[in-house]
Amino acid sequence: MSLEHYLVLSAVIFCIGLYGALSKRSAVVILMCIELMLNAANIALVAFSRYITPTLLTGQVFSIFSILVAAAEVTIGLAIIIAIYRRHETIDASKINLLKW
Amino acid sequence: MGLEIAFWVLATLMTASALAVVLLPNIFRSALALVVCFLAVAGIFVTLSADFLAAVQVLIYVGAIAILIILSIMLTKEVQHGNLSNKLRLPSFIICAVLLGITIFAMLNTAWPVSAEAPLETTTSTLANILFSRDGMFLLVEIGGMLLLATIIGAITIVRDK
Numbered sequence: 159m160s161l162e163h164y165l166v167l168s169a170v171i172f173c174i175g176l177y178g179a180l181s182k183r184s185a186v187v188i189l190m191c192i193e194l195m196l197n198a199a200n201i202a203l204v205a206f207s208r209y210i211t212p213t214l215l216t217g218q219v220f221s222i223f224s225i226l227v228a229a230a231e232v233t234i235g236l237a238i239i240i241a242i243y244r245r246h247e248t249i250d251a252s253k254i255n256l257l258k259w
Numbered sequence: 260m261g262l263e264i265a266f267w268v269l270a271t272l273m274t275a276s277a278l279a280v281v282l283l284p285n286i287f288r289s290a291l292a293l294v295v296c297f298l299a300v301a302g303i304f305v306t307l308s309a310d311f312l313a314a315v316q317v318l319i320y321v322g323a324i325a326i327l328i329i330l331s332i333m334l335t336k337e338v339q340h341g342n343l344s345n346k347l348r349l350p351s352f353i354i355c356a357v358l359l360g361i362t363i364f365a366m367l368n369t370a371w372p373v374s375a376e377a378p379l380e381t382t383t384s385t386l387a388n389i390l391f392s393r394d395g396m397f398l399l400v401e402i403g404g405m406l407l408l409a410t411i412i413g414a415i416t417i418v419r420d421k
Contacts, residue, residue, distance in 0.1 A: 165366040167270050173359040178281040180351035183343040197300045208307040212378040226403045230410040236331045237414040243335045252345050
């Protein structure tokens with residue numbers, strides 16, 4: 159296997175996630191697609207770490223921190239979704255317009 | 260040879276389940292497809308000889324994040340509405356296809372400085388040395404702990420009943 163295989167796989171997953179994040183109505187599905195994009199970035203980081211610096215593991219350390227931030231992000235995101243659902247009875251992202259002018 | 264078979268099986272499984280997340284009409288099923296996708300990512304990490312990260316992926320993504328997402332789907336009655344798209348479906352599809360083409364073109368036409376060294380057999384002790392040594396990233400680990408603490412307090416504050 160070469161580095162390009164893993165990079166193309168990560169690009170495909172990233173674009174599927176981006177399509178979902180841009181085109182879905184439900185806020186939970188948008189968060190799920192953001193998780194897909196973060197996973198694609200992790201695959202690219204680990205592939206670079208395996209093929210370019212195999213003994214230094216730079217990319218793996220980077221992806222540990224990215225997993226940490228992803229866990230924090232999804233926790234806060236779901237807390238905000240639950241809070242919005244309590245108040246408005248919907249989490250349709252095209253109907254939530256609290257911060258629009 | 261075995262590595263190649265594993266890569267192609269995992270890559271096909273991952274792409275199929277990522278498409279299922281986006282395309283399935285039932286939100287609960289797409290959350291389950293997301294779990295399959297996370298497991299396939301852990302398998303891809305194993306083929307990249309990143310054993311510690313594969314374990315972390317299973318523990319954090321499959322164990323924690325997927326459960327959180329499924330719980331919040333159940334708490335918000337989203338299953339009844341289904342996995343709807345908004346008005347931007349076609350433009351976002353075009354944007355993603357163009358971005359995919361540009362990215363793959365750039366990736367295949369770059370001369371990556373690939374190293375010929377063999378990867379480490381086990382990565383855990385090396386990772387621990389990088390993360391916790393005196394001249395390593397110990398400060399970043401502490402900042403990460405602070406971030407998680409702030410996240411817990413923030414989530415409790417946001418969802419608390421007044």
